[in-house]
Amino acid sequence: MSGRTVVIGAGLGGLAAAVRLAAAGREVTVVEGREAPGGCCGTAQVGPYRFDTGPSVLTMPGVLADVFGAAGEEMDSWLPLRRLDPSYRLSYHDGSRLDVLPDADAMAEQVREVCGPDEAARYLRFRTLLGELFATEWPAFIDRDMTSLRDLARPYALLRLASLGGFRRLDRLVRSHLTDERLIQAHTFQSLYVGLSPRRALGIYAVIAHMDTVGGVFFPERGGMYAVPRALAALAEKKGAAFRYGVRATKVEADGSGVTGVRLETGERLDARHVVVACDLPRAHADGLLPEAARDWRLRRPRFSPSCLVMHFGLDRQLPGRAHHTLHFGERWGASFTALDRGLPQPDPSILVTHPVSDTGAAPQGHTTLSVLEPMPNLASGDRDPALGDRLRERLLARLAELGYGDLSGSLRLVQDPRTWEREGHSAGTPFALDHRFTQTAWFRPSGAARRVPRLHFAGMHTAPGVGVPPVLVSGRLAARRILADRR
Template sequence: MTRTVPGRTDHVVVVGAGLSGLAAALHLLGAGRRVTVVERDASPGGRAGRLTRHGYHIDTGPTVLTMPHLADEAFAAVGESLRERVDLVPLLPAYRARFADGSLLDVHTDAEAMEAEVEGFAGPREAAGYRRLRAWLERLYRAQMRHFIDANFDSPAQLLAPDLARLAALGGFGRLDARIGRFLHDERLKRIFSFQSLYAGVAPADALAAYAVIAYMDTVAGVFFPRGGMHALPRAMADAAAAAGADLRFSEPVSRLERSGDRVTAVVTAHDRIPCDAVVLTPDLPVAYRLLGHAPKRPVPLRFSPSAVILHAGTDRTWPWLAHHTLSFGAAWRQTFRELTETGRLMSDPSLLVTRPTTTDPTLAPPGRHLHYILAPCPNTRLGPSAAEWGDLAPRYRHSLLAELDRRGLDGIASAIQEQCLVTPADWQAQGHAAGSPFSAAHTFAQTGPFRPRNLPRGTANAVLAGCGTTPGVGVPTVLLSGKLAAARITGGPRPHRAGALSGSRGRRERRPA
């Protein structure tokens, strides 16, 4: 039995209306709690925010949506459905990869389509290897999901479950690069199933093979896009929470927490004092610990993931060979990860993600225009250039990035830009993200599972953390789970839907103790 918040928990204040906070709010509402959500920004979303400029509707955060059933769990908690609120489009292909030799590969989530693609790209031996890899990824996911991903930890002893033996037998504690190499030999294909470790802040040569579960989410479970952009998801979650009775307060930054002994008794914002029985904190770890008044002691300091430079570019033209998501790989690979995670240099031969959301939803740009999101991983501010250095570096890096894209087939991109926004580690740091990284604490072994910063911080009896810095970690699916797990720390766990529990307006649930 995992630990829960002791004492009364009738009214919960959730700090932050990002994906984790909104997921927590919906699960809490479903368990009969009264919920107030306070958000510093003028709209929901957090990292998954929205910037509108001259008819361009720009998603400021994640662009890849996988495992949508985890979002649906949050809607279902209040008797609603994700698909009733959000029009989800499956992306076919999930990605297109362009390699340094000019070759192109479409990444399909359908097994037969991908097997045929791999055979045409690299031959029958690699196609057979892909089939074996896919089966391994499916087994790996089943071994991890219940006990390692969708789970609250109070002690490393909780790892001693039958699924731990299954995970070990599957090679989950070996190295990702080596494990993928057991199935695939073509270096280009190996990158498709290992680049995801960058999300976890670890090079494929150093990452646990267990992190191939991220490749499962991308290449097996499917990639989706909400019409209206990724921001449509937190917007719909906020609407569902409001319909279920949540009090949503925007443009209300939290200044401090009032305490009595080891309990938080009120959340104080710029405009109000909100008494509460419990609080869910979703800001990045340094901000959450500052509000709590203390940070947990660790044997070694937290190590943070690499950061990213993002160029949002509204253009008067596009390049037909681009898919919705296109991975542009440089020739270098191990060197790139050394630069990002060891030496702190900007990528000398960058691998980039280019997302063109107007491929799927043209309404995100003015008629005849296009929107491109260009993500370039870079070192965080503790390892690489500081926030202050990015002031002078940003325009030079933008110029070199556009020149590299021009060489890789996006010819004339610099002159095609009509509207733009450049986001650097300095901007992430100004938003409160530690080390200037929106990806928070890296998923090293010492910062994973029961060793990751706990969502029940010591010293405060009725505060719970949610978001990418705590359990289970970085990424849209895991952040949604973090909200669910935070709510379970307060309610004691998810409750099955009871017929007749809904009354009044759509999704509104009777208030009853859980």
């Protein structure tokens, strides 16, 4: 017996599940409260400018291509991508800079020019270590279902990770191989992607540095990052999935045998044999969307990632010579992380500037867009002073002027901050979900399946594998695989 699957949420996790289920011949209905797909991977139009309002860094395109492949399609026909060159430009407070290039020899040459020949040799050895960590960790713990404790029991992989330094702190692991502070920062800033400072994150998260510094960073040739969910939704529809936009699911109904249906805010009820909840999980529990029996002990005391301030600018000029992604490091590296750990604004933040010059449809001819991200405390840990956002915005404008971007105070802009994220349904006002401390990693992260409510599954950032475009896509694949394997 198959029956209908209702997917709640048309973000990347929900779309990945919907594509796979529909391609397998299952009846699928996707319910999305917004008027379009995307979830966190959204878009906004302000005047003549279009902005990506979600992730700006796309790594591991093979994971995305696998979703299209599961439907018998070639990704390039739907979503052609280009590799960014450089992946990042790293700009340091002393005036030096380092372009991150995926080619080993080219990157080693960059390191040799900036940090010296001895550090270049150390870098190549460290790059090999990153590959070994990734080769061990990805198949054993990231690209694998963690709904059962026995899935964590992989002695060889655990021993191998330990021998490679995966259970040391990330900062100490990297410093044991590299000595130049600039190169250390280049391989530890990624810990913020999992909501932790390099001093608190485990060494296993060095695999993120492997994903973007070795594997490369990509970008859609047309339509910006929002082209990703748009293509996935179109593919799911082609394979037979039905989409209900602009309507919220209010209750997942279940009886003793498992889920039976989904109630919508219109009062309509959708019969369902399986349900995939692919939205903010703590909010789903708090709002009563989920049955009481679906509660997960792992969410009793959730620890959330920091949030961010993002300012999107529409410029009536261009910025020649700028890289697609530039990370401007602050001078007070350690103090900034200490402040963020304490729920305080960073005194000297490192900021990520995205200049998608290849996204020609985002701005009129001769114009361009710019998006700037600064980490800041979430609303669960930080000061809820409503004036804080204004102060940080003014400081960021001044910082951008100092960095050579000009006076942007009069430019058309769109601002996102923790209060924005909270209004959009993100718990604690952060779009980065739960952080990835050890007790919220792998099996210890909220389960992908409700143990006491059969046929209720979860996808997205709040469940394993976790935050980031590739892990979220994997979560959708895992949910679909469990459903397709259910022969009851």
